[in-house]
Amino acid sequence: MGLDSYYNSYDYLFEHKDSIMKFFNRSINNQLGKTKATLIFYDVTNVYFETALTDLECGRQQMDFQDRLQEEVQLAYESGELDAACFDKEGRLVPGQKTDDFIKKIQAQKIEYLRMRGPSKEHRFDLPLTSIALVINEEGIPIDFYVYAGNASEFKTMAASIESLKQKYNVKESIVVADRGLNSAANLKMLQSNDLGFLMAQKVSNLDQKTTKAMFDPEGYVPIIRQGEEVARFKVVKDWTKKGKRKAEDTKCTLVLTFDKKRQKRDLAVLEVWKQLVLKKQAQGIKVKPKSSGWASIAKTSEKTEARIEGIDEETFEAKRRLAGYAALVYKNAPNCQDNDAVPDGRLAAAYHELNQIESCFRIMKSHLGLRPMYVRNSNHIKGHILICVIALGILKLLQWKLNKSGTPLTISEIIRALNSATTVPIKSGDELMFLQCSRPQNIRKGLERLSQEELKAELAKRRKQPNQLEILFKTVGLVPPARLVNLKEMGRCLGVRLTTEEAIPELIKDML
Incomplete structure (x- = not known):
């Protein structure tokens, strides 16, 4: 199986992306025993490519751009935006005010080119980027993802993501949790129109004068006590108006003002x-x-x-x-929920802090799952590559959920380290194919770089006393870890698959023997 075959598989993955993600979600819901997500976490990151040129500079359009352009033309004709005079006998657009405005609108949608330079999350402004919007549930397991041009605005792409999510999964009466980078009056109004609630961070630096005065006024704050000491406090402002650029975008919601002493100390140190x-x-x-x-x-x-x-x-x-130590959240339940006017409780306040789960998801895909840098250039292949990373992330998160449920929690790094240790070497013993367990060389300082020699020794000694993490993983998924040396049939039994003949072994392994 050559490298071209692997690249060609990306075309299949792209073509069937929606059906794969729907099947994945059904399987996850069966495992979790859930039918719908009450909290949806949404965030955007971007990834860079190992190339200096953007798609625009290369003249490389997205693979499906012509089809999407034709759909936009058809919609514009049906809506009256373009009339018959805008087309020649072959059906092509002719120059004119209406067609020029239409082309500018298409260019603003950023659908022609995918790999473009933009504001990089990792400060790689010299390389072309692609933006990825990820949606996860409360357990941190991906629900869906969307891919946009590297220069596309997060504010503007959120509406397209939510609309697609609603159509594919009939998501409604859920609360969308996002950071302040996506908090705009237009997006809040859009979520409400899609029968969704929201919980987002709100900048305290651009609050109106009246709200700022209320924030600094100690009256009305509810203290948060830990171990007999006040560590933070919050104040709820009902019927607060998030103002938009247009009056129609104004949204009434609940504003939660918070003050945290630990955050104040950090903010002052940064200043x-x-x-x-x-x-x-x-x-x-x-x-x-x-x-x-x-x-x-x-x-x-x-x-x-x-x-x-x-x-x-x-x-x-x-x-x-x-302003050091102060922060704010805006909250509103879905329009059709019965408890629409309820003040956000501790669970909702804590829900926003769980948003760091999605940041963790991005880090896992980038550092452990090979999300970036990307080496593919075809837009379909790019999306197929991202799909593989998202599915792999979902499997890891599901495994972590099962470990937590069984009372043997492991971090993602521990799970990956344990899986990497599960290596075997195929050997011939007479006429029989055998598998010998072996260990890979490991960088024992990975993740422990700041420890001194004595601290490192103590940490490694502590790990040796802990239960074998690979055995924990096998047990959690209902499998039996193989012995040090096993034959083909025993290996199949341990892995829960049928391996009864050597024909079941890939040609790559046979070539190694």
Whole structure:
């Protein structure tokens, strides 16, 4: 089986992506004993490619672009956006005001090219990117994913993802949990129109004057006590209006203001680091552009464009110091839920903090499952590659869920380390094919780089005393770990498959013998 065959399999995966994900979700729901997700976690990341040129620079359109373009043309004709005068005898678009506006609309949708440069999550602005929107359930298991151009806006692609999710899985009366990067009045209104609730972070730096005053007012806060000490507090503001660019986008919801002492300490420490960084760059004579975030936001310059740093913007610095420790959430249940006016309880407040699960999912796919860098260029192959990574992530998360349920929890890193240790070597013993367990060389410092020699020895000694993690994995999924040396039939019994003849062994293994 050559490399081309593997690449060709990506075409099959792309073609059947929706049916594969639907089957995967049915299987997961059967395992979990669930019929619908009450909380849906949504976030977007991007991945980079091992190439310097974008699809635009290469002149490489998405494989399905012509079909999607034809669909858009047909819809525009049926809606009256384009009339018969916009087409020639062969049905091609002719130049004109209407067709020019239509082409600009298509270009704004970012559907022609996939690998494009954009704001990189990993600061790889020099390489083309592809954006991935991932949807997971409360257990951190993927429900679906969507792939967009690397220069597509997260704000604008969310509506397309949610609409597709609703159509494929009939998702409704669920709460979508997302970070503040996706919090816009238009998106909140869109979720409500799709019969979904929302729980999202809200920036406290751009609250209106009345709300900001209420946030700093200690009256009305409910303390959160741990071990007899107040560590945080929260205040609920009902019927708060999230204002949009247009009046029609305004959305009434519940605003939850929070203050956390641990967060305050961290925020103040970050500000001090920024301050020292600005002073260092001032001494170096570095120029900066005015920015609203990051260390450059507290840099003082005399120009509205790029200019030399003149020092610390004390007014901005003090405003950020005052906001240290404060955060906010906006919440509203699905429109048709009976408890629509209920104040978010501890479960919902905790639900937002579970959003870091989706960040963990992205890290797992990038670091353990080979999500990036990508080496494929065909847009169908790119989506097929992402599908494999998402399914692999789902299997890992399901395995982790089963381990937790059985009372033998393991981290994803521990699961992967245990699976990597499950290696065998095929050998011939007379006329019989045998399998000998062997171990791979391991980097014992992986994940423990900051430990001293003595601490490393203590950690490794502790691990040796723990139960064999590979045996735990076998037991959790109802299998029996093989002995050190087994024949073909015994190996099949341990793996729960039928391997009764050598013909069942791939040609690759036979070539090794």
